[in-house]
Amino acid sequence: GENVEQHPSTLSVQEGDSAVIKCTYSDSASNYFPWYKQELGKRPQLIIDIRSNVGEKKDQRIAVTLNKTAKHFSLHITETQPEDSAVYFCASNTGNQFYFGTGTSLTVIP
Amino acid sequence: DSGVTQTPKHLITATGQRVTLRCSPRSGDLSVYWYQQSLDQGLQFLIQYYNGEERAKGNILERFSAQQFPDLHSELNLSSLELGDSALYFCASSVAGGPETQYFGPGTRLLVL
Numbered sequence: 001g002e003n004v005e006q007h008p009s010t011l012s013v014q015e016g017d018s019a020v021i022k023c024t025y026s027d028s029a030s031n032y033f034p035w036y037k038q039e040l041g042k043r044p045q046l047i048i049d050i051r052s053n054v055g056e057k058k059d060q061r062i063a064v065t066l067n068k069t070a071k072h073f074s075l076h077i078t079e080t081q082p083e084d085s086a087v088y089f090c091a092s093n094t095g096n097q098f099y100f101g102t103g104t105s106l107t108v109i110p
Numbered sequence: 111d112s113g114v115t116q117t118p119k120h121l122i123t124a125t126g127q128r129v130t131l132r133c134s135p136r137s138g139d140l141s142v143y144w145y146q147q148s149l150d151q152g153l154q155f156l157i158q159y160y161n162g163e164e165r166a167k168g169n170i171l172e173r174f175s176a177q178q179f180p181d182l183h184s185e186l187n188l189s190s191l192e193l194g195d196s197a198l199y200f201c202a203s204s205v206a207g208g209p210e211t212q213y214f215g216p217g218t219r220l221l222v223l
Contacts, residue, residue: 031209032209032210034211034212036214042216043112043200043214043215043216043217044153044200044214045112045214046211046212046213049211051209089152089153091153093208093209095166096158096160096165096166096207096208097155097158097166097168098143098155098212099155100152100153100154100155101152102151102152103152
């Protein structure tokens with residue numbers, strides 16, 4: 001089955017700096033890659049997603065890139081703010097199942 | 111608010127007991143997913159239903175079972191509970207159960223003592 005690896009597990013950045021979180025997947029049939037933000041004790045919320053026929057997608061300060069050949073995708077957050085502090089999960093979809101990474105705890109230091 | 115509801119919000123029970131968690135999907139969504147999130151862990155996919163039928167199975171223990179009813183709400187049954195079953199249980203829904211946005215419910219926090 002699919003295996004999604006996510007790095008780093010923790011990330012601290014200064015406010016205003018950029019943050020990058022990387023994920024790799026194993027199943028070449030995976031075709032949809034969402035990113036979720038989860039604040040402590042809350043539900044995961046979709047922040048951006050990308051399909052396998054697209055290489056990059058941007059939404060304001062958030063962007064996702066996908067390299068199908070290398071089977072990896074990354075989340076980029078620019079001009080980070082304290083409210084960006086949360087756990088971020090990547091996921092891939094294949095065969096109607098979602099496989100999640102183990103999460104990255106992002107702390108933005110004011 | 112995602113439109114997905116889960117009850118109860120919190121549940122405290124003892125080892126060996128059985129509990130039922132309930133999920134109502136967003137209006138119009140036919141697919142429901144169940145996930146388990148243990149402390150400091152990621153989301154483990156348990157099972158998926160689409161329009162009343164089981165569609166995909168993940169790491170779901172034999173002590174756990176689920177179903178989706180004709181009105182599309184779903185229930186996750188956990189039996190012979192163990193301490194290690196303590197976790198947040200999320201359900202999520204999507205329109206067709208394929209590669210598309212999932213909307214998560216607020217979760218049920220289960221504590222087994």
